[in-house]
Amino acid sequence: MTTVAVLGGGIGGLAASYYLCKSPQVTKVILLESSSRFGGWLWSTRRSDGAVFEHGPRGIRPAGAVGRNTLNMVEDLGLGGEILPVTYTHVASKNRYVYVNRQLHRMPSGLSGLLRPVPPFSRPLLLSLATEILVKKGKEDDESIHSFVSRRLGKELADIAVDSLCRGVFAGDCRKLSMRSCFPLLYDAEQRRGSLTLGMLLGSGPAPVVPPGPLAQRSIQESWAQWSLSRGLESLPESITEYLQQSGRVQLHREAAVQQISPSASGWKISLEDGVMSADHIISALPAKALSSILPSSCQPLIQLLQDISTVTVAVVNLEYEGSVLPVAGFGHLLPSSEDRGVLGVVYDSVPFPQHNRPDGETTRLTVMMGGAWFQEVFGAPEAATEERLLARATEAVRSHLGVSTAPSWSRVTLQRDCIPQYYLGHHRRVESMRRFIREKSLSLSVIGASYDGVSVNDVIFSGRTAAEELGAV
Template identity: 40%
Template sequence: MPTIAVLGGGITGLSAAYYLKHLQPHKGAVILFEASSRLGGWINSEILRDGTRLEIGPRTLRATGAAGANSLAMAHHLGLENKIIPVRYGHPTTRNRMIQVGGELHTLPSSLKTAFQTTPPFSKPLVLSLLHDLRAAKVSNSDESLYSFVNRRFGSEVADYIIDPLTRGVFAGNARELSVKSLGKVLHEYEQTHGGVVKGALMNLFTIKKKDPLLKNELVRKARTEKWAVWSMTSGIGTLVDSLTNRLILDGVEIRKNSKVDTIKSDRGKMIIKCGSEISIVDHIISCLSSKDMSSIVGLNFQLKSFLEKIPFVTVGVVNLVYEGNSIVKQAAFGYLVPSSEPSNVLGVIFDTCAFPQENKTVLTVMMGGYWFNSLFGYNPSKDVLLNAAILEVHNTLHIKTEPCSAKVSILQDCIPQYVVGHTEAVENARQLLIKDNVPMKLAGNSYDGVGVNDSIMSARNAVMCLQL
């Protein structure tokens, strides 16, 4: 039986190993290589001594869409349904999303009623921006920036006050550089196919969609019936990592921690992996490493390395602040984001305990830097600098006068890949090069197919499905 190596022990790598055992199922050996001493990648749930739960990285998974259904089906198979905490549509965190403009917080329109009203900082009702899209001419192109696309079709205010801060909050990136084809694929397709976003959305309502087999899953049906928006777990989404790890051990997957891959070579249909002085010969590789880490491995085709090196990454400062009492924040909301036009070093602030209450505690997460990290904080800032900036931010904006009872500062170096204009083509070129050269290796993970946890899990599934065993 063939031996398959999975490179990387983040959520993509763990999912790939899981699908090899449960989707194929693969009867041969599966070896997972992880450079560090821990699994889970950027997923990192931490429980403080007093029981307070913090999320250093991703904090929720979306329950909607094909990728959302896929993750729910995995959670169901792992027996996690009794540990899930859902947030349903209609909850304040799904309705109240704010931006900070001019030092003030403004709630974005989130209903048909508010779309017909003029709400600050907008100078006109949002519905007029939809009419702008109906009148805007189609522009045929292969790709452009998110900002350019939205500005052209919906106007500058939607680009400045919705897309710009949203891009900062989700991708920690610059909307003027990120790809609409990669990150707003449906919007791009609507224009190219139907001439506009609104027209495309209306046409989609009348399109007969193929039934996804995952919709038959019990937990997926429950989420649809109960209108889940996002979900986490009682001990944080790190529970998903722990459960996957335990399942892989039961399935006989060999997990090699502290095993940094230095060299990969293709030799007569086999793949030779070198980690320090240790050599492994396998039949297939699923690389779930970041493109940045992958490009540094010796032995790769020069052209492949050049494709991978085109994907930039950004660093994010994450400060978790814990306060005594559960009435510190006055407005029930998801949190707020800060447009790039504002003189702030903060990307946004998440009101964690609004979605997932914790006994007599308020937990806030302040996100800083991203695309602007080095220009704001330098190349090696102290954690005290980030902590003080975070405390000052919530003091000035949320008027929190008390000091936090505990805090956690993390600098997530090169944590989010940036899908700049042309990303889709670069990834496709890299994958086609592997096929052309008959290299038995698949690329999976958030460097290629979406930066979210659901995207990473789905990317792993697709890579396994494409294996020719």
Template identity: 45%
Template structure:
């Protein structure tokens, strides 16, 4: 019987195993699937805690977007897993969706939240309106050099340094916990780079350029139709996003998937026999889907397949410190999603998420409280806090409490706090990432290696992107097997 080994038990690996047991193709029997996870738990960065008072705290991703193919795909998965009645949607009109801030110069600056706001002047952008910056952009000379470019360099050219430093820089810090001066425009914002190359302008390219290639997924979900009709901006689950991972685990157990935790894979061998080697055993399989970080996979190819090993080892990953705080009463100066901090500011945090504003359903049911998550570190963790393995969580907590006191005038002591150090949680797509990825994929195809690369190390690290990458890899694999039959 055909067998597949899935490496990694985070949301990507669980999704890959799920699609291996649920996608149906003619003349293809469902494979025998084994999932190997090096830690003692499944779910990866999806971690939710319910306190005895009934509050929910997220120690990783806390909300999912609806937009795009990736967003639609995860909603279909949630629907299929029977989670529709647990969905907590956030509408665009909700304060938690539309109000976003930047902390700079000692105060919060509200970003445009509607069309008319694009025509207002903002101190943050040199007393210019975003609309004016956009109108000027098509007349900026395009870059003549081929090849990759940093995110910072690209947006400085197209929209100016002040806008880049105060809008793009904090956005990249908030999403990727990274330094936009080191990250690849080709990997992070490929449509914008392509727009400039094709039409000489972001604006003209996005409006009049060619449509995205590829056949979109056929997604038919009542939950998706409801989300689109009601125009959801974000959503979560009643018991937190870890519910998605738990539901996948239960589904896989019912489907007969072998879920093996505390099984670290030491080596992969594809030369003579397709073999997965752990410390305790050897598994012979027909195909491997790797959902582990690229650095981990690189070590599995040590001494052979240098094209893979070398390219997989290039991108670093950053560590993020998360401090969840809960305060009595409604203590925020303004409701909203939260705020981000530009790297040029003398602060030790990346930003703050206003959890109780976005999902009040996660607060204590019998009293009014304010829940926040303070994010810190990322590309700056080592210089600001030292070695992630040696950092004292009490130091992170102290920084978080002191910072929200200054930024938000919250002087009370928290009712409850959680401090989590998520080590190496976000890969950094450095310059040349897309070329390296294409080189690896070409090598895998040329050598006919039974290997698929999925997950946050390759083409998007958000939950939606990871789940979609798993589905596409499984679909391609099953179609290849169908073609051979």
């Protein structure tokens, strides 16, 4: 293995390149990114007065093997001193809200929240968990998240809590999303233990082994729930890019859109607008549909499977208000689809990460997330949705949900087109079929990124590591 081409310079492509360039078996890595910047959805605005706003993910969870893996990378890149941790005892971790029946409700937490009914829920959470142990295991190979939770924990929890959660995490509809692919740990808990409760208590199955480095050990000792970086999460792709440049083994190409890839005697020919490159192996970190458009016609079954993976568009509206305007302290609030199909939720950015506020004078930073699986229905075609209309809808949501009557002193509207893949029923079978086709045709091709094995930043980084490992590079 000498030359590996990595297609896509988002966090997945950057991570794959990072792991590849640590391998003595890989002599050259070519990273091709179609846009003018690396980092993909990890995108931060740093204002000259010191304020930081996120237009994509805003906090990363340290938990589990994939969380430890990311922290080990952060440490290796020398970013440990820039970490902003949020512990489980922090108000942003303890207080999460749902907006139901035109009211904010704090989600149940702690023992009292388990033992008694907490509005908007009509029965104690502990009762749902206790009776869940008696529910029979599902017989289907896959099931929607809403169906799974309704069956095991009751329709009320599915309609309010889980509907809201899926809008917050996937910007998606829990009635269409796959339990098996979106929440594999919970699916495995039922399959192996016959119960979510027993699965969580006893463990549901084997997990990847990633020994924690000093930073990951610190996250465990200090009970971090999530973390960010002092200059925003875009610092992570920026640091990886710098690391790759200094390695001397990676060729980085911006504004290098791939037109076509075709198998050759030695691997692949990669056609760009201004020439052709060769590689022994390709790691594609492109979205599934983007990869489908550059494959040769001999890969028709793979092309079709890739095109079957849908995505949704999310409007991200960053707002800054003068003074302290929030009626409650917490991470933010989500809305079930029954409450408002257009607004997914509001994140109270100033609460978990006050360090991103401008240093002089008190301000409140909020982010309103809108659209997702309901974008077309509520706002029409993305190209027709004006910034003015999206901003008006976002500020109205802040006014009606939080009682903030003043206008924001600063705002930014970002339309993230096709940003979150949707794992619909049967997603695991589609991904298995893709990888089987690649194996059977002996294609020197790896597919990584949010389209396949998890949409979180941690999942995407780990998929880059896995691809490098499979090439004997880690």
